[in-house]
Amino acid sequence: MGDYDEDTAFLGQTGPYFWTTFFLLNTVFVSTGFNGLYIVFVGAAPKHHCLIPDVNLTEEWRNAIIPFTIVDGEEVQSQCSRYRLDVVRNLSAEGFIPGRDVNLTNLEQEGCLNGWNYSKEIYQSNIVTEWDLVCDNQWKVPFASSTLFVGYLVGSLISGQLSDRFGRKKVVFISLAAQCVSVLLQSFSHSWRMFCIMFLFVGASQISIYISAFVLGTEVLSKTMRVLFTTLGAFLFYCIGYMTLPWIAYGIREWRTLLAVLSATAVVYIPLWWFIPESPRWLITQGRVKEAEVIVRDAARKNKVEAPPVIFKKSEHQAMPPNKTYTMLDVLKSRNIRCITLMCLLLWMAINIGYFGLSLNTSNLSGNPFMNCFLSATTEVPAYVVSTWLLKKCPRRVLLSSFLAIGGGVLLLIQFIPDTLQSVALALEMTGKFGFTMAFSIVYIYTAEIYPTVLRNVGMGMCSSAARIGSITAPYVIYLGFLLLLCYLQVPIIRFCLTSSWEVSQLPLLSLTSSFQRL
Numbered sequence: 001m002g003d004y005d006e007d008t009a010f011l012g013q014t015g016p017y018f019w020t021t022f023f024l025l026n027t028v029f030v031s032t033g034f035n036g037l038y039i040v041f042v043g044a045a046p047k048h049h050c051l052i053p054d055v056n057l058t059e060e061w062r063n064a065i066i067p068f069t070i071v072d073g074e075e076v077q078s079q080c081s082r083y084r085l086d087v088v089r090n091l092s093a094e095g096f097i098p099g100r101d102v103n104l105t106n107l108e109q110e111g112c113l114n115g116w117n118y119s120k121e122i123y124q125s126n127i128v129t130e131w132d133l134v135c136d137n138q139w140k141v142p143f144a145s146s147t148l149f150v151g152y153l154v155g156s157l158i159s160g161q162l163s164d165r166f167g168r169k170k171v172v173f174i175s176l177a178a179q180c181v182s183v184l185l186q187s188f189s190h191s192w193r194m195f196c197i198m199f200l201f202v203g204a205s206q207i208s209i210y211i212s213a214f215v216l217g218t219e220v221l222s223k224t225m226r227v228l229f230t231t232l233g234a235f236l237f238y239c240i241g242y243m244t245l246p247w248i249a250y251g252i253r254e255w256r257t258l259l260a261v262l263s264a265t266a267v268v269y270i271p272l273w274w275f276i277p278e279s280p281r282w283l284i285t286q287g288r289v290k291e292a293e294v295i296v297r298d299a300a301r302k303n304k305v306e307a308p309p310v311i312f313k314k315s316e317h318q319a320m321p322p323n324k325t326y327t328m329l330d331v332l333k334s335r336n337i338r339c340i341t342l343m344c345l346l347l348w349m350a351i352n353i354g355y356f357g358l359s360l361n362t363s364n365l366s367g368n369p370f371m372n373c374f375l376s377a378t379t380e381v382p383a384y385v386v387s388t389w390l391l392k393k394c395p396r397r398v399l400l401s402s403f404l405a406i407g408g409g410v411l412l413l414i415q416f417i418p419d420t421l422q423s424v425a426l427a428l429e430m431t432g433k434f435g436f437t438m439a440f441s442i443v444y445i446y447t448a449e450i451y452p453t454v455l456r457n458v459g460m461g462m463c464s465s466a467a468r469i470g471s472i473t474a475p476y477v478i479y480l481g482f483l484l485l486l487c488y489l490q491v492p493i494i495r496f497c498l499t500s501s502w503e504v505s506q507l508p509l510l511s512l513t514s515s516f517q518r519l
Contacts, residue, residue: 004281005223007312008296013224015303021217022225024276026237028172028213028269032206033241033377034248034262035183037359039148039199040373041249042258043141044363045128047119050082050112057092064098067109079116080135083107111135122369124253131192140192142475145360147196149475151203153468159208160215168216169278173269175212178205180266187259210234219279231391235384235441242377246370284312337451341459344447345466347400351443352470354407354436358429360475367426379430383437396446400439407435 011017049066057065065088066077087107096102118129127133133140163171182205186198217229252258277299280292293311300307332338362372390399410432417425451459 004284008222008280008299010305010307011222011296011299011303012305013222015305017299017302018222018225020302021220021276022229022233024272025213025217025220025229026233027272028176028209029234029237030241030244031176031179031266031269032210033238033243034245034265035179035202035206036148036238037242037373038245038249038258038262039145040360040363041123041246041369042126042255043128043133043144044123044126044369045134045138045141046121046123046126048079048116048129048134049077050080051115051117052082053085053114055085055089057089060098061088061092064104067104078109081109081111084110085113122253123255126255127189127192127195130255133192144192144196144199145475146472147199148203149356149468149471151200151205152207152471153465154200155204155207156211156464156468158204159211162208163212163215164282167278168212168219168282169273169276171212172209172216172276173273175205175208176266176269179209180263183259183263187256187263216276216279219281220277231388231441231445232384236381239377239380239384242380243374246373246377249373250370340450341462344450344459344463347443348447348463348467349470349473351404351436351439352467353474354411354432355440356471356474358433358436361429367422372426375426375430376433379434380437383434384441387438387441391442391445396442400442400446403435403438403442405435407432407439410435 052062052065065083065085067081067083068075069078070076083104084107091098091102098104112135116129116132116134123129127144128141131137131140159171159175179202182198182201186195186202189195189198214230214234217234218226221229248261249258252261277295278291280295283289283292283295289312296311297307330337332341359376362376363369387399410428414425414428414432417428447459447463
């Protein structure tokens with residue numbers, strides 16, 4: 001195939017056709033913001049304590065049967081235990097008064113054998129309250145979150161092959177339909193297992209939407225619009241969906257209804273089928289040149305320019321001889337490329353753990369969880385705008401190491417903030433989210449530029465897989481309370497960014513090893 005950009009240069013760099021396609025494609029990314037992080041609310045654990053059955057207990061014993069524990073210097077009711085009900089019933093029947101006649105610390109405790117009583121102050125119901133995913137079953141919530149990111153991994157592996165075979169546009173809309181059906185079926189889940197299985201399909205369809213729409217935009221738009229689309233448009237429209245999610249969740253506190261409403265939003269994308277074109281580049285590679293010319297001539301009509309009688313020369317339609325195919329084994333042949341790959345894999349994993357870890361942690365912060373989620377989404381808007389501007393002015397590795405230091409350093413500072421200054425801790429966490437979001441947007445360009453051209457696709461694919469592994473790990477980082485560990489993970493990676501050159505001829509593997517040994 002000839003140079004597509006040269007053949008279609010008569011269309012110009014902007015115009016009604018390009019702007020319309022730009023905005024319509026970007027609206028697709030709004031759905032990924034809707035459905036990417038609703039687990040923040042659906043899987044949040046409200047205040048709870050053991051359910052006390054309706055038995056003969058005095059008011060004093062009913063109030064005292066839940067023991068108190070010290071959490072962060074504050075005395076709160078235990079969430080996972082109570083004093084033995086049979087012992088308490090006997091003491092109540094004999095007229096003993098808790099605290100006066102009986103030393104409560106001497107009483108034996110038991111688990112919540114009759115279930116839990118959940119506060120409905122924030123959530124009317126979610127998967128935690130419906131299936132009692134607390135105490136010994138608390139691990140099931142991060143596991144459910146991880147299934148979404150496992151779906152990301154599966155979807156990222158197959159979506160490229162599907163779009164190459166069936167077309168970018170078809171895969172985008174089939175994925176939209178699959179996401180809609182998956183979320184809707186998830187709202188009818190009768191068990192935690194079914195919820196996790198459907199979450200796997202939600203993740204696979206969602207990343208397929210993102211990748212296919214991203215590729216379609218880069219192939220349909222002009223060079224000027226392509227840069228704006230890849231560096232700012234897709235990210236900002238994702239943020240629009242992300243910022244809208246907490247307000248929908250605020251209005252709908254029942255999780256099944258919330259998921260049904262989110263799935264129904266896909267209906268608005270049906271008319272876009274008649275307005276978003278297929279990729280002319282892909283059509284040409286499939287030998288469907290006439291269909292490609294129809295699309296380009298329609299673009300010329302909308303941009304009010306005249307198309308030449310022949311757009312794509314006949315010689316360009318002929319199949320090109322196959323080029324050498326590079327595999328993951330090629331990145332192991334050279335010492336420099338091996339070092340690049342090792343560092344980039346660590347880099348992508350750490351950034352994704354930080355980004356999704358902080359995103360999923362908003363329900364655990366003090367204050368209103370809906371406002372916290374909105375603030376977390378809002379911090380991404382200036383991050384993407386600033387990163388786009390800085391990428392034109394500053395070296396990539398300096399930017400990347402600086403914002404990794406901000407993201408990891410802020411998490412370290414949070415550990416020293418007293419409980420009385422929760423607003424300061426919230427501000428620091430939002431600053432950390434800003435840093436990781438900046439690094440998230442920069443790492444794509446940095447990785448693409450640091451790899452040789454022939455290995456770029458293979459390298460980006462491996463890094464994308466590493467990113468999925470990082471996001472799968474993120475829910476467990478929150479569950480285990482290891483946010484502080486994330487700070488230390490940045491140390492060797494920041495050192496790499498500061499000391500490496502573009503060729504990475506002298507990568508500090510010894511420094512990396514010694515950093516891990518000190519940790």
